[in-house]
Every structure is written in C-alpha cells, then in structure tokens.
Amino acid sequence: MLLRLWMMNDPPMSEETPRxxxxxxxxxxxxxxxxxxxTLMRAGYVVVEVEDGFELGDYLAMMRGQGGTLEPLDLIISDVRMPGRTGLEALKQLREQGVSCPVLLLSAFADAETHEEARRLGARQLLDKPVDLDVLKAAVREAVQH
Structure with missing residues (x-):
C-alpha cells in the first residue's frame, strides 16, 4: 500500500491561522x-497520494474510524480507470458512506456516459487527460472554495 503525505515547509499554525x-x-x-x-504542492496544498481506489477507501476508513486520527480531506482527485476499484466505484462508495468531500475525476477514456455517471454520483467535474495543469488548478480552487 502506497500512502504518502506531502506538504511544503509551512510556518507553524496557530488558532488564528486556517488549516x-x-x-x-x-x-x-x-x-x-x-x-x-x-503541481498541487507548488500551489500550496497539502497532498496525500494513493495508488488506487482500494487505497482511497482504506485511507478514508482510517480517517473516519478509531476516533478519526487522520485530518479530514478538503478534496479528492481520482483517476476513473484504476485497477481493482474504479474512480466511479470509489465515488459511489464514498457517497453511500456519507462522505461529502468534493471529488474531481480524471480520465483519458471518458465518453458522454462516463461524464453523466460522474455528475450523477456528485463529482464536481470530470477532467479529460491529458489534463491542462492550469485548468486543474482552477478546478481545484473552485472545488475547495465551496
């Protein structure tokens, strides 16, 4: 299982400083x-990375279970096509578990049906790969501001 947490060298946070x-x-x-x-780290975000939908589910289980020892997420960015569990399957599971965190999906193979399914499941956007990094950063900013 790959689980990495990346963050820039930030100054210590105080009660007045937002998380x-x-x-x-x-x-x-x-x-x-x-x-x-x-790209996300350079834009100033704290980033957790996982390799697939199963690890995404595992991370969320660790976040919510056992007293919730992991800090909550502000956004999930997931590929649609991954081994084991697709991004759409992971999104469906998240919503069934009551996780309301915004989700952006990425896909190199998305057709109209995939876009519609993503919208139906509550994804903020489904961006086509190769993704323009400026478009990605704008989508991230929009998702975390709501």
Missing part, C-alpha cells in the same frame, strides 16, 4: 500521480 487545504490524489500511473502531486 492548510488537504487534497488526496488517487492515481495508478506513477508519472501522472507525481505530476499531480508536484
């Missing part, structure tokens, strides 16, 4: 995951 925005990236392609993590 840093935490984003989980679920992507099975190592190069794409590294690009997403690097």
């Amino acid at each position: 840093a925005v935490r984003i989980l990236v679920a992507e099975d392609d190592d190069a794409m995951r590294a690009l997403l993590v690097r």
Whole structure:
C-alpha cells in the first residue's frame, strides 16, 4: 500500500491561522500521480497520494474510524480507470458512506456516459487527460472554495 503525505515547509499554525487545504490524489500511473502531486504542492496544498481506489477507501476508513486520527480531506482527485476499484466505484462508495468531500475525476477514456455517471454520483467535474495543469488548478480552487 502506497500512502504518502506531502506538504511544503509551512510556518507553524496557530488558532488564528486556517488549516492548510488537504487534497488526496488517487492515481495508478506513477508519472501522472507525481505530476499531480508536484503541481498541487507548488500551489500550496497539502497532498496525500494513493495508488488506487482500494487505497482511497482504506485511507478514508482510517480517517473516519478509531476516533478519526487522520485530518479530514478538503478534496479528492481520482483517476476513473484504476485497477481493482474504479474512480466511479470509489465515488459511489464514498457517497453511500456519507462522505461529502468534493471529488474531481480524471480520465483519458471518458465518453458522454462516463461524464453523466460522474455528475450523477456528485463529482464536481470530470477532467479529460491529458489534463491542462492550469485548468486543474482552477478546478481545484473552485472545488475547495465551496
């Protein structure tokens, strides 16, 4: 299981300082995951990365179970096509468990039906790969502001 938490060297937080925005990236392609993590970190976000939908579910179980020892997420970015559990299946499970965190999906193979399913399940957006990084950053900003 790959689970990494990345954050920039931030100054210590006080009660007056808002908590840093935490984003989980679920992507099975190592190069794409590294690009997403690097882009988001440079934009000032705290990033947790996992390799697939199963690890995404495991992370959320750790976050919610046993007294919730992990800080809550502000956004999840997930690939649609991953081994084991797809991003759509993971999103469906999240919603069934009452997790309301915004979700952005990414796919190189999304057709109109996939876009419709993503909307039906409550994804904020489904971005087509290769994703323009400026479009991604704008989508992230919009998702975490609501």
